[in-house]
Amino acid sequence: MRQSLAVKVGSVVIGGGAPVSIQSMTNTDTADLTATLGQIHRLVDAGCEIVRLAVPDEKAVSTFAALKKNVNVPLVADIHFDYRLAIMAVDAGADEIRINPGNIGGEGKLSQIISRAQEKNVPIRIGVNAGSIPKEIRVKYGGVTAEALVETVMRTLDFFERKNFEKIILSLKASDVPITVKAYEKVASSVPYPLHLGITEAGRGLKGIVKSTLGIGSLLLKGIGDTLRVSLTGDPVEEIPVAKEILQAAGLRRFTPEIIACPTCARCEIDLPAIMDMVEETIKQWDLTVFPLKIAVMGCPVNGPGEAREADVGISGGKGFAIIFKRGKVIKKVPYPALAETLRKIIMEMVPRAGKDTMQERDGGI
Numbered sequence: 560m561r562q563s564l565a566v567k568v569g570s571v572v573i574g575g576g577a578p579v580s581i582q583s584m585t586n587t588d589t590a591d592l593t594a595t596l597g598q599i600h601r602l603v604d605a606g607c608e609i610v611r612l613a614v615p616d617e618k619a620v621s622t623f624a625a626l627k628k629n630v631n632v633p634l635v636a637d638i639h640f641d642y643r644l645a646i647m648a649v650d651a652g653a654d655e656i657r658i659n660p661g662n663i664g665g666e667g668k669l670s671q672i673i674s675r676a677q678e679k680n681v682p683i684r685i686g687v688n689a690g691s692i693p694k695e696i697r698v699k700y701g702g703v704t705a706e707a708l709v710e711t712v713m714r715t716l717d718f719f720e721r722k723n724f725e726k727i728i729l730s731l732k733a734s735d736v737p738i739t740v741k742a743y744e745k746v747a748s749s750v751p752y753p754l755h756l757g758i759t760e761a762g763r764g765l766k767g768i769v770k771s772t773l774g775i776g777s778l779l780l781k782g783i784g785d786t787l788r789v790s791l792t793g794d795p796v797e798e799i800p801v802a803k804e805i806l807q808a809a810g811l812r813r814f815t816p817e818i819i820a821c822p823t824c825a826r827c828e829i830d831l832p833a834i835m836d837m838v839e840e841t842i843k844q845w846d847l848t849v850f851p852l853k854i855a856v857m858g859c860p861v862n863g864p865g866e867a868r869e870a871d872v873g874i875s876g877g878k879g880f881a882i883i884f885k886r887g888k889v890i891k892k893v894p895y896p897a898l899a900e901t902l903r904k905i906i907m908e909m910v911p912r913a914g915k916d917t918m919q920e921r922d923g924g925i
């Protein structure tokens with residue numbers, strides 16, 4: 560794991576070994592208090608830990624200040640083009656300012672943002688995007704490359720460091736996954752600042768999810784990244800479960816029990832998808848954030864017993880029946896019609912009661 564500096568964004572620590580946090584960005588009109596507040600609440604309910612809002616004008620700054628009074632989640636003001644809005648957003652209580660150095664209007668203006676942020680102890684994310692690399696850097700590197708992204712961010716960083724400003728978070732996003740990954744790797748090995756990961760303009764649905772997972776996931780597996788945003792076209796609330804699954808699959812955080820399930824093939828003689836529906840429905844009923852249950856749902860004896868034995872609870876299907884394993888031991892052979900209900904009861908018995916007891920204490924068998 561890369562050791563980065565810790566930067567506090569409101570109540571959330573980014574970097575310094577803190578859990579990789581989940582961010583998103585509202586897409587309501589920021590000036591519309593009711594709509595934006597509603598979307599922030601929905602994001603938070605889904606598990607978003609830091610919310611960013613576009614602040615394109617003074618009206619949005621006023622609403623930003625009002626929103627700050629109504630929510631506990633850290634709010635980040637996303638500023639482009641007008642440095643005065645960044646200063647106003649700091650004064651409005653922003654927990655972080657995100658600026659794009661390519662469009663903020665030169666060092667004089669940047670300097671004023673830095674001074675005000677320093678005064679109010681507000682961190683700044685230097686968020687470079689492929690679309691805003693300065694022309695001379697694009698020409699130097701023959702277009703948008705990882706090197707061009709890195710040089711853009713390093714130039715700005717040098718300016719911040721000369722101003723003795725250290726509450727910095729960096730991002731270098733492109734829609735091209737290999738370029739983005741390479742850029743983050745280069746920066747991660749050169750500077751100690753925490754990194755905000757993301758694949759920008761990843762798109763919608765499956766394509767966006769795959770691009771984000773590949774890019775963010777490959778960096779996380781190398782120990783790179785301190786906070787992330789999955790950028791998907793559409794309702795930002797849909798980004799949160801994707802972010803959670805990425806973090807869980809990378810082994811960094813756990814949000815739901817882990818379910819291992821075979822894809823099924825001609826050897827499967829039970830209705831495995833129906834069993835999966837039941838398992839998913841059952842675990843949805845609890846907040847299992849801190850409950851690391853591993854459930855294996857396997858169709859036949861080829862890989863079934865091996866996986867089921869390794870899980871907390873698992874089934875290995877047979878011809879019209881399934882063997883149920885609990886913590887490595889066979890506990891039952893159940894005919895298919897009774898399988899779903901029996902498995903549901905076993906899972907429910909293994910869930911600790913509101914944290915008052917542990918899995919081991921309830922491990923009485925069925």
Ligand code: SF4
Binds near residue numbers: 857
């Ligand atoms: Fe097929 Fe059995 Fe493998 Fe499932 S576990 S995919 S049913 S061979």
